Amino acid sequence: MLREILRRPEAWIGGGLLLILLLVAACAPLLAPGDPLAIVGRPLIRPFANADFPLGTDRLGRDLLAGLIHGARASAAVGLAAAAVAMLLGATVGSAAGFAGGWIDEAMMRVVEAFQIVPGFLLALAFVSALGPSLWTVVLAIALGAWTGPARLVRSRVLSLREADFVAAARVMGMRSGEIALRLVMPLALPPVLAISATIVAGAVLTEAALSFLGLGDPNAVTWGRMIAEGRNQLRSAAYLSMIPGAALALTVVAVYLLGEAVTEVLARKRRA
Amino acid sequence: MSLLEVEGLTKRYAHSDARGGAKALDGVSLSIAAGETLGLVGPSGCGKSTLARVLLRLTEPEAGAIRFEGRDWLALKGGGLRRARGAMQMVFQDPSTAFHPRATVSGALAEALRLHEIAPRRAWPEQIAVRLAQVGLDPDLAARPLAALSGGQRQRVAIARAIAPKPRLIVLDEAVSALDASVRGKVLELLARLQREMGLSYLFIGHDLAVVRAISHRIAVMEAGRIVETGPAEDIAKAPKGALLRRLIAASPRLRPWEDTP
Numbered sequence: 001m002l003r004e005i006l007r008r009p010e011a012w013i014g015g016g017l018l019l020i021l022l023l024v025a026a027c028a029p030l031l032a033p034g035d036p037l038a039i040v041g042r043p044l045i046r047p048f049a050n051a052d053f054p055l056g057t058d059r060l061g062r063d064l065l066a067g068l069i070h071g072a073r074a075s076a077a078v079g080l081a082a083a084a085v086a087m088l089l090g091a092t093v094g095s096a097a098g099f100a101g102g103w104i105d106e107a108m109m110r111v112v113e114a115f116q117i118v119p120g121f122l123l124a125l126a127f128v129s130a131l132g133p134s135l136w137t138v139v140l141a142i143a144l145g146a147w148t149g150p151a152r153l154v155r156s157r158v159l160s161l162r163e164a165d166f167v168a169a170a171r172v173m174g175m176r177s178g179e180i181a182l183r184l185v186m187p188l189a190l191p192p193v194l195a196i197s198a199t200i201v202a203g204a205v206l207t208e209a210a211l212s213f214l215g216l217g218d219p220n221a222v223t224w225g226r227m228i229a230e231g232r233n234q235l236r237s238a239a240y241l242s243m244i245p246g247a248a249l250a251l252t253v254v255a256v257y258l259l260g261e262a263v264t265e266v267l268a269r270k271r272r273a
Numbered sequence: 274m275s276l277l278e279v280e281g282l283t284k285r286y287a288h289s290d291a292r293g294g295a296k297a298l299d300g301v302s303l304s305i306a307a308g309e310t311l312g313l314v315g316p317s318g319c320g321k322s323t324l325a326r327v328l329l330r331l332t333e334p335e336a337g338a339i340r341f342e343g344r345d346w347l348a349l350k351g352g353g354l355r356r357a358r359g360a361m362q363m364v365f366q367d368p369s370t371a372f373h374p375r376a377t378v379s380g381a382l383a384e385a386l387r388l389h390e391i392a393p394r395r396a397w398p399e400q401i402a403v404r405l406a407q408v409g410l411d412p413d414l415a416a417r418p419l420a421a422l423s424g425g426q427r428q429r430v431a432i433a434r435a436i437a438p439k440p441r442l443i444v445l446d447e448a449v450s451a452l453d454a455s456v457r458g459k460v461l462e463l464l465a466r467l468q469r470e471m472g473l474s475y476l477f478i479g480h481d482l483a484v485v486r487a488i489s490h491r492i493a494v495m496e497a498g499r500i501v502e503t504g505p506a507e508d509i510a511k512a513p514k515g516a517l518l519r520r521l522i523a524a525s526p527r528l529r530p531w532e533d534t535p
Contacts, residue, residue: 168329169371174355
């Protein structure tokens, strides 16, 4: 399957960009040693004007490139972690509701609906305001608004799969319900979640940026959202301060979408075959 | 004594009102002797498949009793039921949905061997080859995914799976209805041969009276959740008593209807 995915051009572009992002995030201390929040030069040096600061400096004289490199860490880590938590939570709740059925299913789906009614970003905002900004509260806050999609998807898959003939056949053969759930049903219920994972990761990256834009990110970390927020005051005189991290953010989201698109396409074709 | 005795089975549709809702099974009683085939015919929606699901404990009846191999089949629970399930097996109508979409032939059969501890793991390949030969399939097919097999081949694998735990009774729910006419006859022959070799009993559910008559010793006719007529296969077909049965016989195609006197 991996080979089929890699044959698609959007997978190449998206995967390549993401790989670069992850490498930069992983090697940030090597690429830009030292504290990215440290003041290293004159303030407001324009991009491409000074070889020491290729992307220039902000109004306090902090290196924009160093900020961008370290910011990739927050975006990648928070985006991936939040999406992972959301999908894990959603898949767990969705499959539990689907398998249990009856009033347990009803109760769980009402909870899912309660979360769906509240806009995800408001939920994240309230959660972080209540618990204080830190990496993990941000991750949980984003996951809180994103787990309902996977939950509904997995539940509907489980509901239709558990009525399938091959499940009846396994029961007739004397297989335990637990084994039926884990070995027969789940491997078929989960791939659609994989297909929407890209949307969730991209959404999580954007929510993280929005939270730090509002000053609710981890205060000790450089993030793209925070860089955009800080550049906002000089938007007329030094637009590059917001535009450069903004472009990085947009590129990341596009890369995730492209890769997700390739995965979805291959999965869909597999199902048709 | 009969292998299977069913007494007054009643089952309402899952989504009908608790009281007064339509009954899928309305006091069904029947019996099947060892080595016997009971054909069950009736229009679609008459409760044939519900009866199959109740017999196989896929769904529970509201009332009635089932005695199978001399014991109270409905009283079995949990592990006891799982172990006992090997004795009553089922073949489904559609061979394309009866297996996990990613299953291979050997994987599907190994499941049966594992769950009923038929043979030690190292003997599985040999056991699987024997089972495949038994249903007239090339043992080389073992490694193939089921999705790569034809409908007839798949139904043969389903039969091989059903006989793997050495059952006494197999419920065949429209087991040949989805097959080509040419394949259908061969599968019916296979079922008859397996019955002779293994002393199997069948509950053969179908809507095509010609097919049911060809394989059954006795036939029961079902309508609206009730058995309305039972008798030896020849008698039922030659001298139908009920109006429903006459309709069913009239519905089976014949080349020269003017020469036929039912």
